Amino acid sequence: EAGVTQFPSHSVIEKGQTVTLRCDPISGHDNLYWYRRVMGKEIKFLLHFVKESKQDESGMPNNRFLAERTGGTYSTLKVQPAELEDSGVYFCASSQVGELQETQYFGPGTRLLVL
C-alpha cells in the first residue's frame, strides 16, 4: 500500500512568487492534514480536511495560504505571495475516519525555501 506522497520534495522560490504544494493521501483516507515546521521551531498544525470539507483551519497563518481538496482526494496548498518567513518543511498526513483517535500517517514533506 502506497503511503502519503508529497510533491515537490524541494522548492526554492523568490519572495513574492507563488508556490503550490501537493499531497496525495493514503487511498481511502478521508482525513487529510497539513502541518509545517519553520526552521528551529516545532511542527505546527495548519488545517484538517474531511473529504473535501475544511474541518479545522485554525492553524493557517494568514490569507496568503490557500488549501483545497477538490473531489476529496489529493490536496494542494498554495502560498501566494510567498514571504521569507514561509520557509520551512510542509508535511501532509492522512488518517481513516472512524478509528479512535485516528493515527496520522505522514508524508516525507516538501522543503520550501523562499529567498
Add this chain to the structure above:
Amino acid sequence: AQSVTQPDIHITVSEGASLELRCNYSYGATPYLFWYVQSPGQGLQLLLKYFSGDTLVQGIKGFEAEFKRSQSSFNLRKPSVHWSDAAEYFCAVVNNAGNMLTFGGGTRLMVKP
C-alpha cells in the same frame, strides 16, 4: 492549551548503549500520546502510541515508552541503540477532537560507533 516539551535538543549515545528520550506534556484531560521518528530524507514514522490501558507501550524497532500521569511524562526508551536509530524523534499529543497533533520541538539523536 495543550503543549509538549522535549527538554533535550540533541543527544549522542554510543552504539549498543541504552537510550531514554524525555517528553513532558501539558493537557487538561486524558492525553493520547505519540512518538514519531524522522530519519534523514524520510517522513515522520509512527513508533508507538498511548491511548489507555497498560502504561508501558511497545512500539516498532524495539522502542518502548512509559506513560506516567503523576509526572506528566511519556519517555521513550530503547535498551540497545543501533546506528540506524540516528534520527530526529518527536513526541506529540492529540487534542480532544482527535485531529490536531501538538508536537514537541524534537530531539536529534546521534549514535557513535
